[in-house]
Amino acid sequence: MEDHDFRLNIVVVGLGLIGSSFAMALKKLKPKNIWGIDKDKDTVDIALSKNIIDKGFTSERYILKTADITVIALYPENTVEFVKENIKNFKKNSIIIDVSGIKSKVVEDINSFLPEDLEFIGTHPMAGRENRGVKYARDDIFNGTNYVITPSCRNKEKNLDLIESIAKKIGFKNVVYTSPKEHDDMIAFTSQMPHVLAAALIDSITDESDVNLFIGGSFKDVTRVALINPELWAELFTVNSDALIGKIEKFEESLDRIRTAVKLKDRQTLCAIFKDVTYKRKQIF
CATH class of the missing domain: 3.40.50.720 (NAD(P)-binding Rossmann-like Domain)
Structure with a gap:
């Protein structure tokens, strides 16, 4: 250059x-x-x-x-x-x-x-x-x-x-x-999905007074990006809706696997999932 x-x-x-x-x-x-x-x-x-x-x-x-x-x-x-x-x-x-x-x-x-x-x-x-x-x-x-x-x-x-x-x-x-298209597809996963998950987790709270007494570091880490600019992120989500919906649906499949294993008390499947995600996380960072 x-x-x-x-x-x-x-x-x-x-x-x-x-x-x-x-x-x-x-x-x-x-x-x-x-x-x-x-x-x-x-x-x-x-x-x-x-x-x-x-x-x-x-x-x-x-x-x-x-x-x-x-x-x-x-x-x-x-x-x-x-x-x-x-x-x-x-x-x-x-x-x-x-x-x-x-x-x-x-x-x-x-x-x-x-x-x-x-x-x-x-x-x-x-x-x-x-x-x-x-x-x-x-x-x-x-x-x-x-x-x-x-x-x-x-x-x-x-x-x-x-x-x-x-x-x-x-x-x-x-x-x-x-390319602009590849950018929007990747950003739907790496940027928008974390905001989706943090917002959904906070939205699922039914009694804030109870939650406050049991919050540790992991909850704070996961929900940090729930401190969100409403107008900006509503626009980002809707303008990029096609790409984001695909990522949400893929996440729902992963969540369903975990939910099913928990429901069946299937420790073997849970251990396999956790080992896999631990390996993937180490590969990324």
Whole structure:
């Protein structure tokens, strides 16, 4: 990969946890400018007070015309809407990337109306925290994590190289290239399913006062991601419903095997299942 000059004007749209963390991490590359856009003025003011961005805006038209790279850190459907509404405001020959958790629909929808003098690259930083918002942003949130790029036939190799180089410079350990469809299929299992399971487990509680007295580390670990952003995850689940339903059904088959073995008091089958999952877990980590 070639060595890149990061003296660029970069605009981050959406100054929540990921957007603000992205801006903080990008500042370490010493670009020309890091500007932020957020519809909430209080959020912009906090980002400015914490020196996350150099300048902040609640309106995007003027500032987008100067951006070499625009990083859109919005929900998937809002990402598509933002690009469409500002299609005439982006700087010609600039790069637009997103960081949303769903790729197929976003990449397909945006490329369906994007002019030839703009390039959109779908990306997904595999990082986050339980808390959301600019106040919880950190410049090291991406350190040691994975960054997924889902290129399309419209992407130029030099621009993909630039985004990969930026990702590695701001802390990502691995940069993975895959198709939008494969991304959504894998993410349904590795990201969305844990949230499904944690939500279902908490939802099954019938008496919270009793549970509180018997909680250990394992329950806390399994249900950590039940601290969920309702609007975001409802959108992610429904936009990726086909892939997610397949993973839920596969999980139901596994759960049914365990349920049947427990019902029959079949220790041999349970031991075989536990040995198998222990081996698989060690292979993954």
